[in-house]
Amino acid sequence: MIDQLKTYLSIPFVQYALIVGVLIALCSSLLGVTLVLKRFSFIGDGLSHVAFGAMAIAGVLHLTDDMLFVLPVTVLSAVLLLRTGQNTKIKGDAAIAMISVGALAVGYLLLSLFSTSANLSGDVCTTLFGSMSILTLTQAEVWLCTGLSVAVVLIFILFYNKIFAVTFDEDFARASGIKVEAYNLLIAVVIAVIIVLAMNLVGSLLISALIIFPAMSAMRLFRSFKGVTVCSAVLSVTCALLGILISILWSTPVGSTIVAVDIGAFLIFCVIAKIQGGIAK
Amino acid sequence: MAQLTCSDLRLGYEGRTVLSGVSFSVDAGNYLCVVGENGSGKSTLMKTVLGLLKPLGGKITWGEGLRENEIGYLPQQTVVQKDFPATVWEIVLSGCQGRVGRRPFYNRAEKELARQNMEQMGITAFSRRCYRELSGGQQQRVLLARALCATRKILLMDEPVSGLDPLVTAEMYELIRRLNQEGVTIIMVSHDVAAAVRYASHVLHVGSEVFFGTVREYQDSDLSKRFLLPEGGDRA
Numbered sequence: 001m002i003d004q005l006k007t008y009l010s011i012p013f014v015q016y017a018l019i020v021g022v023l024i025a026l027c028s029s030l031l032g033v034t035l036v037l038k039r040f041s042f043i044g045d046g047l048s049h050v051a052f053g054a055m056a057i058a059g060v061l062h063l064t065d066d067m068l069f070v071l072p073v074t075v076l077s078a079v080l081l082l083r084t085g086q087n088t089k090i091k092g093d094a095a096i097a098m099i100s101v102g103a104l105a106v107g108y109l110l111l112s113l114f115s116t117s118a119n120l121s122g123d124v125c126t127t128l129f130g131s132m133s134i135l136t137l138t139q140a141e142v143w144l145c146t147g148l149s150v151a152v153v154l155i156f157i158l159f160y161n162k163i164f165a166v167t168f169d170e171d172f173a174r175a176s177g178i179k180v181e182a183y184n185l186l187i188a189v190v191i192a193v194i195i196v197l198a199m200n201l202v203g204s205l206l207i208s209a210l211i212i213f214p215a216m217s218a219m220r221l222f223r224s225f226k227g228v229t230v231c232s233a234v235l236s237v238t239c240a241l242l243g244i245l246i247s248i249l250w251s252t253p254v255g256s257t258i259v260a261v262d263i264g265a266f267l268i269f270c271v272i273a274k275i276q277g278g279i280a281k
Numbered sequence: 282m283a284q285l286t287c288s289d290l291r292l293g294y295e296g297r298t299v300l301s302g303v304s305f306s307v308d309a310g311n312y313l314c315v316v317g318e319n320g321s322g323k324s325t326l327m328k329t330v331l332g333l334l335k336p337l338g339g340k341i342t343w344g345e346g347l348r349e350n351e352i353g354y355l356p357q358q359t360v361v362q363k364d365f366p367a368t369v370w371e372i373v374l375s376g377c378q379g380r381v382g383r384r385p386f387y388n389r390a391e392k393e394l395a396r397q398n399m400e401q402m403g404i405t406a407f408s409r410r411c412y413r414e415l416s417g418g419q420q421q422r423v424l425l426a427r428a429l430c431a432t433r434k435i436l437l438m439d440e441p442v443s444g445l446d447p448l449v450t451a452e453m454y455e456l457i458r459r460l461n462q463e464g465v466t467i468i469m470v471s472h473d474v475a476a477a478v479r480y481a482s483h484v485l486h487v488g489s490e491v492f493f494g495t496v497r498e499y500q501d502s503d504l505s506k507r508f509l510l511p512e513g514g515d516r517a
Contacts, residue, residue: 037365158385165378168365175331175354176379176431223411224368 001249008248016137017248021240021258023149024201025210027194029236030156032215033229034167034187043081043188045208046096046103047195050077052204053103053110055127060114067144071196077103078188128205137200145197152190159186164225201240202255210236213262220266220273239265283308283344284435284466285330291338292325298337299325305485305493309434312458312467314477314484321488323470327439330468351379353428355438358420362412369407369415369423373399376430391430398426402456418449425456435466442473454480474505 008014035041054073058066081096111124137145156163165173166183174180191211198207214236218228243258283306290303300322307313317323328334330341331354353376376398377391387395399405402422407415412423421441428436441457442450458480461467471477477484477496484499486492492504499505 037361039361161375161378161381161386164367164371165375168362168367168372168375169356169359171328171331171333171356171359172354172376172427172431173378174333175352175437176376177351178378219364219366223366223414224409225366225371228366 005245005249013137014248016139016142017254018241018244020137020142020145021201021244021254022237023145024194024198025214025236025240025258026233027149027152028198028207028210029214029232030153030229031187031191031194032211032236033218033225033232034163035191036212036215036219037167041208041212042096042100043078044191044195044211046081046100047074047078047192048199048204048207049100049107050074050103051196051199052127053107055199055204056107056111060110067196070199071193074196075189075192078192079185082184082188127199128203141200145200148193148197152194155186155190159183160229163187168225202258206255206259209259209262210240213259213266214239217262217266217269220269221276235265236262284311285468286342286344287330287339288342289339290326290329290336290341292322292329292334293337294325294334296337300487300491301338302491303339303485303487304491305483307435307466307468307483309466310461310464312461312480312482313469314481315468315470315487316472316474316477316484317487319472323472323487324439326487327437327470331437351432351434353431353433353436355421355424355428355436355441357439357443364413367412368409369399369404369412370395370409372412372423373404373426373430376427379431395426395430398429401429402426416449417445418453421445421453422456429460429465433465435468436460438467438469440470440472442471442476478505 009018035044051070051074054070055066057073058069061069063069077099081099108124162178162183165178166180166187170180194211195204195207198210202210214232215228217235218232222228222231239261240258243261244254246252246261247254247257286306288304291298291301292303293299303326305313315323315326325334329336331352374387374392374395377387377395380391381387396405399408402425404419404422404426407419407423412420415423425436425441428438438457442453445453454476457467457469467481469477469481478500481496483495484492484505486499486504490504492499492502494502
């Protein structure tokens with residue numbers, strides 16, 4: 001099995017998959033902590049469905065580079081969702097649910113009306129669950145993904161203290177002169193970027209898992225914001241690596257394998273937390 | 282000149298007036314208690330003074346070199362904070378965020394300030410503990426230390442003793458009184474009229490009738506008699 005793995009690891013597209021997988025896992029876990037704590041978990045879900053809808057439109061329009069279309073649309077939706085979150089007329093969760101299923105339905109409708117592909121359900125399945133698309137990445141896509149990931153990580157490090165302040169107590173932050181709206185906007189845009197990136201890896205349905213599970217697992221065990229953030233980043237990268245390797249060795253679907261590993265890690269962390277709690281008492 | 286002057290404020294959300302005709306001023310070193318029944322607009326007033334809400338009418342003026350955002354705020358606990366993984370140190374330090382400006386990280390002076398405030402609030406021993414594992418009184422001290430990191434000029438407190446047991450409540454009032462004696466201006470929203478009369482220098486009573494004056498004037502007013510007595514012997 002080790003030999004088999006070595007052979008696989010020498011193939012460029014497997015290397016690409018690993019690089020991209022690790023980067024996406026890292027980015028999504030960093031922002032995941034903030035998202036979970038701000039009770040925004042479902043924004044990730046809503047946005048990923050929007051990205052699916054946008055991808056369908058891009059496919060119908062026969063755009064050569066759908067990233068150029070999907071990214072702005074998702075960023076725009078992120079901004080809009082955040083706005084409605086603050087507006088009392090349509091409550092945040094209802095707005096997200098509407099946009100989320102709306103985009104999903106319209107996307108599928110468009111695909112089935114205009115698609116020229118012979119294997120429609122296969123296409124849809126690929127977009128929703130990622131399937132093998134991560135193993136067909138071109139070098140340009142890997143570079144784009146690397147660039148965006150580095151930007152996300154840099155932004156996160158530079159704004160770490162401000163993100164903490166805004167996440168822990170928006171009112172206090174606003175009262176002491178922090179531009180809370182600007183940082184919420186920044187968070188939303190970064191999340192949109194991550195989601196579009198992650199569509200390649202796990203597909204649009206499973207992105208939320210990548211964002212939420214590492215953060216939730218880390219929160220079982222760690223008690224400081226920094227501890228949770230670092231733990232969730234390490235955990236997410238480990239799970240992604242494991243998931244990709246397993247999926248290559250046993251040819252399981254990449255996205256769902258990674259998520260399955262994430263779920264496993266979450267359960268293990270829960271058990272450890274229980275045992276620790278028991279000892280502490 | 283007063284630190285804060287509010288003249289003929291009209292307050293509310295989305296054009297709906299909650300409270301009107303509010304005028305008061307706070308000098309440096311004052312201890313103002315804002316009292317009134319539930320739903321009388323106390324919290325709305327607080328949010329407006331903090332700049333979280335825009336007043337529907339009237340004017341708020343800051344004086345004595347106080348910038349609009351130079352307020353230490355002690356908010357009521359939110360749901361988010363109940364299971365927030367953060368250490369006491371991380372939270373207190375975040376109070377310095379207003380001083381940081383565009384810099385990404387805290388400098389040595391800010392860390393020192395956080396350390397001093399923790400010392401003064403008697404929470405240095407909990408520095409590495411998780412906020413959500415502390416008792417209610419300890420959590421309030423943490424938030425107070427954080428507010429002091431933002432400024433030592435003026436503190437705004439929203440029901441600082443709600444949910445605390447009587448002993449801890451008394452400790453908290455004592456702590457606030459000491460800060461006030463050191464020259465920190467205090468504005469406190471509270472439903473505890475008895476404590477307001479005991480500790481504050483001025484009282485602002487909001488509701489259908491609005492009263493503003495010193496504690497002595499308030500005790501002599503009809504409003505306070507109606508408010509203090511039928512409550513069932515709180516002050517008897």
